[in-house]
Amino acid sequence: MTVRPIAETEILLLRDELPPDELRAALAAHGEDAVALLDAWEGQDRALGRLYGADMDEPLPDRYRSLLASGRLHSIGPVATRLQGLRLLAAVLALLSLGAVLGWSIAHPSRPAPLGVDFAAGAIDAHRIFSAEVAHPVEVAADQGVHLATWLTNRLGQPVTPPDLTKQGLRLLGGRVLPGRDGSTAVQMMYQSPQGARLTLYLARQPAIGDTDFQILSSGSLVSLFWRDGSLGCAITASLPVAVLERVAADVYRQLE
Amino acid sequence: MRPLLDEIETAIPPLRRYARALLRDADLADDLVQDCLERTLDRLPTLRAEGSIRAWMFRILLNLARDGRRRRAQLHFLPLSEAPQLAASGGQEDHLELERVHAAMGRLPDDQRAALLLVALEGMSLAKAAEVLDIPVGTLVSRLARARAALREMTGRPRKQPLLREVIK
Numbered sequence A: 001m002t003v004r005p006i007a008e009t010e011i012l013l014l015r016d017e018l019p020p021d022e023l024r025a026a027l028a029a030h031g032e033d034a035v036a037l038l039d040a041w042e043g044q045d046r047a048l049g050r051l052y053g054a055d056m057d058e059p060l061p062d063r064y065r066s067l068l069a070s071g072r073l074h075s076i077g078p079v080a081t082r083l084q085g086l087r088l089l090a091a092v093l094a095l096l097s098l099g100a101v102l103g104w105s106i107a108h109p110s111r112p113a114p115l116g117v118d119f120a121a122g123a124i125d126a127h128r129i130f131s132a133e134v135a136h137p138v139e140v141a142a143d144q145g146v147h148l149a150t151w152l153t154n155r156l157g158q159p160v161t162p163p164d165l166t167k168q169g170l171r172l173l174g175g176r177v178l179p180g181r182d183g184s185t186a187v188q189m190m191y192q193s194p195q196g197a198r199l200t201l202y203l204a205r206q207p208a209i210g211d212t213d214f215q216i217l218s219s220g221s222l223v224s225l226f227w228r229d230g231s232l233g234c235a236i237t238a239s240l241p242v243a244v245l246e247r248v249a250a251d252v253y254r255q256l257e
Numbered sequence B: 001m002r003p004l005l006d007e008i009e010t011a012i013p014p015l016r017r018y019a020r021a022l023l024r025d026a027d028l029a030d031d032l033v034q035d036c037l038e039r040t041l042d043r044l045p046t047l048r049a050e051g052s053i054r055a056w057m058f059r060i061l062l063n064l065a066r067d068g069r070r071r072r073a074q075l076h077f078l079p080l081s082e083a084p085q086l087a088a089s090g091g092q093e094d095h096l097e098l099e100r101v102h103a104a105m106g107r108l109p110d111d112q113r114a115a116l117l118l119v120a121l122e123g124m125s126l127a128k129a130a131e132v133l134d135i136p137v138g139t140l141v142s143r144l145a146r147a148r149a150a151l152r153e154m155t156g157r158p159r160k161q162p163l164l165r166e167v168i169k
Helices: A008-017 A020-028 A032-052 A062-070 A077-082 A090-094 A098-107 A117-131 A146-156 A242-256 B002-023 B026-046 B053-074 B092-107 B110-120 B126-133 B137-154
Strands: A171-179 A185-192 A198-205 A215-219 A222-229 A232-238
Touching: A008 A020, A008 A032, A008 B126, A008 B137, A020 A032, A032 B002, A032 B092, A032 B110, A032 B137, A062 A215, A062 B002, A062 B026, A117 A185, A117 A198, A117 A215, A117 A222, A117 A232, A117 B026, A146 A171, A146 A185, A146 A198, A198 A242, A222 A242, A232 A242, B002 B026, B002 B053, B002 B110, B026 B053, B053 B110, B053 B126, B092 B137, B110 B126, B110 B137, B126 B137
Parallel strands: none
Antiparallel strands: A171 A185, A185 A198, A198 A232, A215 A222, A222 A232
């Protein structure tokens, strides 16, 4: 009886399809070399499992945990609902979970993509670094008035006037230029409440154009409310109640128009 | 939303295991998984639902590993690594055998090691592994055949006589 040789690639394909015992029986018909090859492969798999088969219950490092926590991103119902006069899409999207938003964006691929978590994370990082500054919270102070606006406009490459948030009880301290996450230029404007709480407005130009829903990202006690307005990504960040941020966001949105 | 993030979290232990086997350095591997996690979360809002998140994350991880390798190659940096800590069971001979396999894995070309680990360690089907690697199943199969043959030769147990080998396009 002659045995038909079988190619290794063919055995690999069979191994993908057949349960182990059927595979072994099938290979037996092709001679002992085919079976020996299978034995060798199984030996390889066992060795790889013993070498690299790490403990799957090993706790995740804290840095992964905090990333996951910051990824728990929500669209915000109440805020967006109150702002619906301002935003065409807000009311529709606000009530949807991100999962539903994903489904929606699959069905409507032309809709501008929401800003990534990365954008808000950049705003939060910048807030954390500079709002803690006592001596130099800003690069150019608000009392330089026109100069501040001109400077920010030149650096951002887009007209921008720091919004006046005195109605919200926030006084403009000034602004600074900083690198955006993707190598672009970002600007940060800092405001302060009479109690000393600081709020930052972070702006960076975005490659895509379009308006999006408000999104919210929190990290520790900091909350960032962010959205895309035309070619600008905007984020306001503070360690303040969300209700306060809502009002500020509405004011900022109106003034940036 | 929650199920998506839960799915991401569940994928992390296998990604770490895979990254460690791929890079052969636990610290580099954990950094790679962190980059992968960041990129995954960052792209989540624009995710088009195709296939599983886990496969998507493996794909991101492999792309990042490839970029990282390019950077390291420019620096002429080759990580030397010790064999991972082995379970206490098994005798000395067994241990030597495993060390041979570990050394041989390190000498496999990167694309072969990446492919073999997806199937042999992660237990992925050919279709799933091909999706992760973004190559046709036929290409994957010939890559796996080369990897397994090379591994056998390097661990000192060449086949008695060559079997017919065939290249699938």
